[in-house]
Amino acid sequence: MESKRPTPQPADESIPVTTRALPHSFGSAARFAKLLGHHPQLMVNPIPLRFQVRAIIAIFTLLGILFASWVSRLPAIKIELGASTSQVGLLLFGLAAGTIGGLMIARRITHRLGTQRSLAWSILIASTLIILLGLATSWGNIPLVCILLIFYGASLSCTDVTMNVEGARIERDLNRTFLPLLHAFYSLGNVVGAGIGWFVGVQGIGVFAHFVIIALIAIVIIVFAVPDLGSPTAESSPSTVATAQAQTSESRTEHATTIPAGHKTRLRRDYSLWMIALLVMFTAFSEGAGNDWIALAAFEGHALEQADSSLIYATFVGAMMVGRLAGGPLVDLFGRAVALYGLTALGIAGVALFILATEDVYIYVGAGLWGLGVSLGFPLGISAAANHPTESAQRVSMVSVFGYAAMLSGPPLIGFVGQDFGLLGALWSAAGALLVALAFISSVKERRRIREEVTVPSASESN
Structure with missing residues (x-):
């Protein structure tokens, strides 16, 4: 019994080429x-x-x-x-x-x-x-x-x-x-x-x-x-x-441009959401300042060696990593607001200690406390903004715009100020931002009640 041969298809470069199945190999070059390539489709x-x-x-x-x-x-x-x-x-x-x-x-x-x-x-x-x-x-x-x-x-x-x-x-x-x-x-x-x-x-x-x-x-x-x-x-x-x-x-920045007009109006009238956005903005400002300037400030302001300045930066980001790893248990134990009050206070003390320190050990301690202080402001603010049954994505997008705007635009401004007042002097703005952030921390605690207060109408009710 003869098998039917498939009818030849005309060549079409717009159709992705499929190759023979390749065996799985981690890291196959x-x-x-x-x-x-232009046609990456593979049978794997x-x-x-x-x-x-x-x-x-x-x-x-x-x-x-x-x-x-x-x-x-x-x-x-x-x-x-x-x-x-x-x-x-x-x-x-x-x-x-x-x-x-x-x-x-x-x-x-x-x-x-x-x-x-x-x-x-x-x-x-x-x-x-x-x-x-x-x-x-x-x-x-x-x-x-x-x-x-x-x-x-x-x-x-x-x-x-x-x-x-x-x-x-x-x-x-x-x-x-x-x-x-x-x-x-x-x-x-x-x-x-x-x-x-x-x-x-x-x-x-x-x-x-x-x-x-x-x-x-x-x-x-x-x-x-x-x-x-x-x-x-x-x-x-x-x-x-x-x-x-x-x-x-x-x-999350680009997603903010896709919020429907009706949702935008409701978000603009949400007072507690604005408080969360301001909390994230001021915390992100201090985080961005540390990320971009702490190594150079240690080198120029405290006259440390280049290698030691890199270690100062490693201390800062290492403390942030520790804060984020410990953040879940801290929040479960004390709640979002209490955890943020404690860490933000440590951050203010850390920035001040980093600027005023005259001995190397205190510079390292200040960098570590600064990193701990800014480790949870952004993620916990996002978590609080997302605590809504119907508009979670839109709220997160709005808050993220504030956070990234501060994190990305703050460091260049510090550079311009530092030209006239010195880099260490300009970094006082990072401590000031955390001090202002303290006023908005209570907003993350208030979001805990959102799911209980907001009810989603059923299909019959909406009709």
Whole structure:
């Protein structure tokens, strides 16, 4: 009996080419290369969930390393560029502008390319840009560094949005809370990146060579990790991306533009929501100031060595990581408001101690207390804003806009002020922001009653 031959189909380049099934292999370079192609669709064996968990943890940690690598070498970068404090503020403004721009386009890119291809390309571009940043720094070209930082910030924020989308999907597959742990690994990446910055500073390795090493580490990690993130053919729907942006504390700015007009009116009249937004804004201002300026302030204001300045930054982000890991038990034991009152008070004391300290040990203690003080303001504010039965995503988006606006625009302003009053003097604004934040902490406690007070009408009642 003869079998019927399939009718030949005309070649059509618009139809994705499907290849023979590839065996699963964690970190397959061939599979990664296929992802970068125009037609990434492959027939793959199902990827075990434990491999997906391992891969997304690696991506979160890598993003922390990429950000910390730039910040931890800021003193050396300033020297190589011969830049003033206000010019460093301008560089940070370029990084902030690129980050905001990336947040605005990331959702569209993720939907178009899918999470795997988006992560592969955004991290690959960031790895290339950090090498170019090191090269431009060695040339002493401040305008070129500023331009490169715009694109570097955009690539990092695109990575941030996409990894949160993928993290939210894995969290749903695990059927348990997983995203807070991922953000702790991001903070761990900050610590690792700062540690590498300290080591290369001690060894006298230049910024360019350091950034080449970081780029190679990034490429190795994505080649091993990205192919294990779900199915290469799966593209994220708009609802998936929107949900992830609403549930995470790293990437939510672009989603704010999609709030329906009726919801916007109700949100503008929600007094308690405005209080939460202001709490997040002032806390995020202090967090951004520490992230971007603490290493340079230790180097210039306290005359520490470049390597020791990197350790100061590592102390700050390490304390933030500890605060976030301990945040859940603290909130369960004392409640959101009490936990924030205590940590914010520690943060104010930490900023003051860091500025006024005359001995190295107190500078480190101040940096640690500062990091603890700002560790939970943003995530707990987001948690309080989300505590609503019908408008959780819209409320989170509104609060996130306030937080990211302060976190990204605050450091450049500190740079301009520091040009006239000194960098340590300008950092008093970080303590002042936390002091103002104390006035709004009670708003997170009030949100506990929202679910009991707000009832969702049934279908019969709405008709």
